[in-house]
Amino acid sequence: MGKQGYHHGNLRQALVEAALKLIEAQGPQGFTLSEAAKTAGVTPAAVYRHFAGREDLIAECARQGFGIFADLMDHAWNGGQPSSLSAFEATGRAYLAFARRFPGHYMAMFESGIAPETTPELSAATARAQAVLTRAAAALSQHLPEGRRPPASMVSAHIWSMSHGVVELFARGAPGARGPFPPEDLLETGIGIYLRGLGLLPGDA
Incomplete structure (x- = not known):
């Protein structure tokens, strides 16, 4: 599951789109970076390649x-x-x-x-x-x-x-x-x- 995320053509944008889905469903304070990573299909550590934090x-x-x-x-x-x-x-x-x-x-x-x-x-x-x-x-x-x-x-x-x-x-x-x-x-x-x-x-x- 984690390695699959690295095949995204644009991982940064995939994480943004994952976050947008979570924000819409749970509010901007209602999700974690781990949830965003899981939704995008990557490991939590991969998020920090593109973003300093939530x-x-x-x-x-x-x-x-x-x-x-x-x-x-x-x-x-x-x-x-x-x-x-x-x-x-x-x-x-x-x-x-x-x-x-x-x-x-x-x-x-x-x-x-x-x-x-x-x-x-x-x-x-x-x-x-x-x-x-x-x-x-x-x-x-x-x-x-x-x-x-x-x-x-x-x-x-x-x-x-x-x-x-x-x-x-x-x-x-x-x-x-x-x-x-x-x-x-x-x-x-x-x-x-x-x-x-x-x-x-x-x-x-």
Whole structure:
């Protein structure tokens, strides 16, 4: 069983995929390096050829997750087309879609306690994902006078927080998941109320 693992074309990635399965099933704190090695079909000692320890392995899962996440957000933003508002709303929907499609990555990114500064690679991947939403917020608010324009980083942080809350409460089977409205509707209306409050959208007639 142990020797079989050495025939992996990419043992490092096989260990990441094994960890992602365990994270999805047991949570980011619910598995050991030995379990990850067994799932990948290698000996525990083989893990240390590629990772310094369990935290390093989870950090790589998070790094890859942020890379996928940034790609999805960038695709949803689509350069602000067909309009900044519709593209901005699309990034919110992309957030929900990512959490549903990549639960192991999502948990490694946001529920493992791994700080973005754990590795330079993870820090860069995190910053890239944040930059997509910050650019979107900047484009949406550019028509406001400079003195009334909120910082794009603040707007993006608020929208990120709102998206994260909807995911945690209503989109991933957590307590309270049986919400009165679909998660997409909750997020879209929440973003609309928030943007109107900032003066980024006209008020209701």
